[in-house]
Structure formats: structure tokens, C-alpha cells
Amino acid sequence: MASVNPFKLPSSPAMVEALMSKQTKSGKRDMASKKETQRKNFKRLLMEETQDASLLKKIQARGIDEIALERKGPVDGQFGKESLRDFIAKKREMFLVQYALGVKREEMRKLEEMAQSEEEKLMDDEKALEEDAAKFDAFLKENDKNSVEAIKRAEVETKAKLEKIQEIKKLNVQIMSIRSEMSKNEDQLKDLQRYKQFLDQLTPKDFSGDSKTKSPKNTDGSISAGGEAADEAVDDSTQLEEDEAPLYFETPQQLLDIFAELEENNLALIQNCQETEETLEDLKRKISETEGRMEDETQSLKQQIRLLEESIEKEEEKARVLEERSKMFSIGGVGGESQDKILDELNHKVKEVYKKCVGDGDSNLGTLQMLTNIENKLEYLFETIEMMPPDKVEQAEKIKEKERRQRLREEKMEAQRALQEERVQKALERAQAPVQKKTAKQVMFRSAPPQRKKKRELQTKKQEEEDEEYFWS
Structure with missing residues (x-):
């Protein structure tokens, strides 16, 4: 066992334990x-x-x-x-x-x-x-x-309460019977008033009598629930009987005669109405036929106008492309640098088309590979279009055709504006330039030989132009 150094202070836990044990013992x-x-x-x-x-x-x-x-x-x-x-x-x-x-x-x-x-x-x-x-x-x-x-x-x-309840029940039964009788009398009174009103309407206007002056002012409001209302209704009915004036109709035959006369008038009116309806139907049918014919003519004229506008736009586009090509080949052919420039522009345009069609613009692909991907994408889209409903496809084609025409129209207007500005600029330059007198005969270029193209070449050229217009527009 290791000896403990007496001159060394113990650690804090040991000191605390020693103090605690000492206090516990004391x-x-x-x-x-x-x-x-x-x-x-x-x-x-x-x-x-x-x-x-x-x-x-x-x-x-x-x-x-x-x-x-x-x-x-x-x-x-x-x-x-x-x-x-x-x-x-x-x-x-x-x-x-x-x-x-x-x-x-x-x-x-x-x-x-x-x-x-x-x-x-x-x-x-x-x-x-x-x-x-x-x-x-x-x-x-x-x-x-x-x-x-x-x-x-x-x-x-x-x-006493039970006796009163029995008495109340008996009175309620009597009240219910009186109310039912009153309701029946009210219904009969309403029917009679309705009949009287009907007879008053059928009475000739030249009939002179005191019935109108002595007629009751308010027949509907004279009847109400309760005993007092019943008394008032009885008094009103007696007063009506006393004040009742003689009617125009004395026998039922008079009413039947009036009914027969009205029936004849109604038959005549019905016949006139049927004839008028037939005339109206004929007029409606003629109007609808005229409108349909005019609508067909309008549609055909609109279709012709649209076809003419499309053909005019195509011809103008062809003229513009030919003009650009003539400008490009007007100075003794195309050099190597211009060909590289054209190829770069072509590659740039193909890349733009590839971005819009495929969406992967960061890939470093060649022009042919991008064209191949674009063609695959177009085939996939054509297959998708074939599976879509025809009416939706036709509607979408109409919308796209409208947008394309609008875009071509805007491009055409922009080109015309630029051409006009260029012409104005050239006219200003010519006006400001000093006048040079011609000292020699003007140099004339050699005229091109007459071209004899076959029909097949024309069809191929037309197909190429349509493809170019479709892909580059």
C-alpha cells in the first residue's frame, strides 16, 4: 500500500468527505x-x-x-x-x-x-x-x-279543471266546425263573385243600370276569422242582397248566344293567326336561305382573298430571296471568306432553330447533327399531331398560320421601311454629292444567256423554296 504524504493537502472531494463524516459523527x-x-x-x-x-x-x-x-x-x-x-x-x-x-x-x-x-x-x-x-x-x-x-x-x-278542459274541447270542436263552414261559404262566395265579375265583363257597355254604383267596394276584405268576422260577413251578405242591382243576363240562353258569337270570333282570329304564322314562316325561310347563300358567297370570297394574299406574299418572299441571291452573286462569284461567313451564319441560324425546337443549346454539336435532331423532333411532333383530335389540330394550325402571316407582314413592313430609309439616304447622298460629268460610254455587263429549265427543275426549285420558307420563316 502506498504511503500518504502528510504534508500534502488533500483534494477537494476528499476534504468534503472528511468534513461530512466528522459532522455526522458529532x-x-x-x-x-x-x-x-x-x-x-x-x-x-x-x-x-x-x-x-x-x-x-x-x-x-x-x-x-x-x-x-x-x-x-x-x-x-x-x-x-x-x-x-x-x-x-x-x-x-x-x-x-x-x-x-x-x-x-x-x-x-x-x-x-x-x-x-x-x-x-x-x-x-x-x-x-x-x-x-x-x-x-x-x-x-x-x-x-x-x-x-x-x-x-x-x-x-x-x-273542475278536467270539466273546463272538456268544455274547451267541445268549444274548439264547435269553432272548427264553424270555421270549416265559413271556409266553405267563403269559397262559394269567391266563386259567385268570380262568376258575377265574369258576367259584368260580358255585359254590354251600353247597358244602363245601378249595378256599378251599388257594387261592393271591397269583397275580399269582408271575411275574417272569429265570431265577430262571421257576424260582419253575415251583415255584409244581407246588405249585398238588399243593394243588389238587376243583371243584364236574365236567361242562360243569352250567355250561350254570347259564347257562340265569341267562339266564331275566336275561330276567325285563329284562322287569321295561322295564315299570318304561315306567311311569317315563309319569310323566315326565305331570309334564312338568302343569308346562307350570302354567307357561302362571303366565305368563298374570303377564301379567294386569302389565297391571293398568300400567293402575293409567297411571290414577294421569292422576289426578296432572289434579290438577295442576285446581290450575293453579282460581283464575280463568292470567295472563300464569304463562304465561311455564310456557313457561320447558317450554323448560327441552325443553332437558334435547334434551341427553339429541342431546347439543348449548350451542347457542342455539328450543323448536320443539329439538323438530324431537329428532323427527329419534327417527326415526333408530326406523330403526336396525328394522334391529337383533328379539330384541335386545325384550330392550332389556324392560330399558327395567323401568327406566321402577322410576323411576315411585320417583317415585310420593316423591310419596306428599311428600304425606304435606304432609298432616302441614297437620294440625300446623291443630292449632296458633287455632279460628275460622264466622259465615256457606260460599262455594260454581259447579259446572261437564256435559261431553258425543265418542269421537273421548276418543281424541285419550288419545293426547295417552300421548304426554305417553312424552316426559315
Whole structure:
């Protein structure tokens, strides 16, 4: 085992553990001493209480003098001889015992008085409880009596209530029957009023009578629900019967004659209406035929105009391409640098088309490879178009054709504007340039020999121009 250096300070955990163990030991020792002291004091108190109790019993049994003689005992073989200190202690003990006896007697007297007062209170409480019980019994009897009377009154009231309910039911049944009868009478009255109104409408205007002046002002509002409304309706009906004026129609035959006359008039009107409808249908049919014919003519004229415009645009485009080619080949052919420039421009245009069609503009592909990819893309698009609905394809073709024409028209206008500006610029330059007099004959280029092209070459050239226009426009 390694020896510990006594001159070296221990580490913090070791020091803390040592202090904690020391405090624990001291705390345990203090607790043990406290418990021992408490135990001794408790034993002493028990002994004193035991001695006092035994002394009290002896005093009560034999008296104070006998106990004093017993406790004093013989001293050095002589009775009554004791030291002054023992005598004082004995006297002190006697005084304490007498004082304790007096205190206990006083406590006993107080306890007896308290018990007597408590007994008196208990007797008073018993009397009050008996009185309360008697009052409660009387209250219960009165309550039972009142309950019996209330039950009797409730039975009487319930019987009266049932009688009233039966009476109310009977009255409700009577009211319902009266209301149903009133509703029937109201329906009959409405029918009769409607018939009267109809007869008034059929009455000739030249009929003079007092029916219009004596007619009721408000027939619909005279009928309402309830007994008062029924009385008012009866009064109104009696008043109407009294004030009723003679009608134009006295016999049903008059009404039948008017019906026959109206029927003849209606038949004539129906016949006229049918003839008018037939005439209107003929006019509508003629108008629709004329509109259809005019629409067909308009469409054919528009188609012809469109074809003429397309042919004019194609011819103008061909003229522009031929003009550019003539400019390019007008000065003794094309050199190597110009060919490289044309190839670069062609490659640039192919790359632009490749970006727009394929979308992969960053790949370093050759011109032929890009054209091959463009052709594959076009074939795929053609196959997709064939699988699409024809109406949608036709609509999309119309939209694209319209956009292409618009673009060609704008390019044509831009070219015309640029050409016009160039012409104006040249005219300004010619106007500002000094006048040079011609001193010799103007040099003329050799005229080209007449070209004899076959029909097949023309078709091939036309196909190439259409392809070029389709791919480069």
C-alpha cells in the first residue's frame, strides 16, 4: 500500500468527505447525549410522581404524623433525634404535601361545581328538547291536517279543471266546425263573385243600370276569422242582397248566344293567326336561305382573298430571296471568306432553330447533327399531331398560320421601311454629292444567256423554296 504524504493537502472531494463524516459523527454523538439526558429526566419525573402518589395515599390512610414518623426513622438508634437540615426538609415536604392536597381539594371542588352546573344545563336542555318535541308533534299534526285539506282542495280543483278542459274541447270542436263552414261559404262566395265579375265583363257597355254604383267596394276584405268576422260577413251578405242591382243576363240562353258569337270570333282570329304564322314562316325561310347563300358567297370570297394574299406574299418572299441571291452573286462569284461567313451564319441560324425546337443549346454539336435532331423532333411532333383530335389540330394550325402571316407582314413592313430609309439616304447622298460629268460610254455587263429549265427543275426549285420558307420563316 502506498504511503500518504502528510504534508500534502488533500483534494477537494476528499476534504468534503472528511468534513461530512466528522459532522455526522458529532451529530450522532450529540443526539445520543440528548436522548440520554431526556431519558434520565423522564425517569426522575416518573419517580417523583410515583413518590408523590404513594405519599398521598399514605397521608390519606394514616395521617400526616404517622407518615412523618415512618419517613424519619431511627437515627443512630435514638427516636426523634435528627439534624436541622433533615427537619427543615421534612417540614418542607410536609408543606408541599399540604399545599398539593389543598390545590387538589380546590380542583375537586371546582370540578364538582362544574359537574353540578353541567347537570343543571343538561336538565334544562332535556326540558327544552321535550318542549321542542311536543311542538314538533303539534306541527306534524297541523301539517298532516293541512296536507289532507290541500289534497281535498287539489282533487276539487283537478275535477273542475278536467270539466273546463272538456268544455274547451267541445268549444274548439264547435269553432272548427264553424270555421270549416265559413271556409266553405267563403269559397262559394269567391266563386259567385268570380262568376258575377265574369258576367259584368260580358255585359254590354251600353247597358244602363245601378249595378256599378251599388257594387261592393271591397269583397275580399269582408271575411275574417272569429265570431265577430262571421257576424260582419253575415251583415255584409244581407246588405249585398238588399243593394243588389238587376243583371243584364236574365236567361242562360243569352250567355250561350254570347259564347257562340265569341267562339266564331275566336275561330276567325285563329284562322287569321295561322295564315299570318304561315306567311311569317315563309319569310323566315326565305331570309334564312338568302343569308346562307350570302354567307357561302362571303366565305368563298374570303377564301379567294386569302389565297391571293398568300400567293402575293409567297411571290414577294421569292422576289426578296432572289434579290438577295442576285446581290450575293453579282460581283464575280463568292470567295472563300464569304463562304465561311455564310456557313457561320447558317450554323448560327441552325443553332437558334435547334434551341427553339429541342431546347439543348449548350451542347457542342455539328450543323448536320443539329439538323438530324431537329428532323427527329419534327417527326415526333408530326406523330403526336396525328394522334391529337383533328379539330384541335386545325384550330392550332389556324392560330399558327395567323401568327406566321402577322410576323411576315411585320417583317415585310420593316423591310419596306428599311428600304425606304435606304432609298432616302441614297437620294440625300446623291443630292449632296458633287455632279460628275460622264466622259465615256457606260460599262455594260454581259447579259446572261437564256435559261431553258425543265418542269421537273421548276418543281424541285419550288419545293426547295417552300421548304426554305417553312424552316426559315
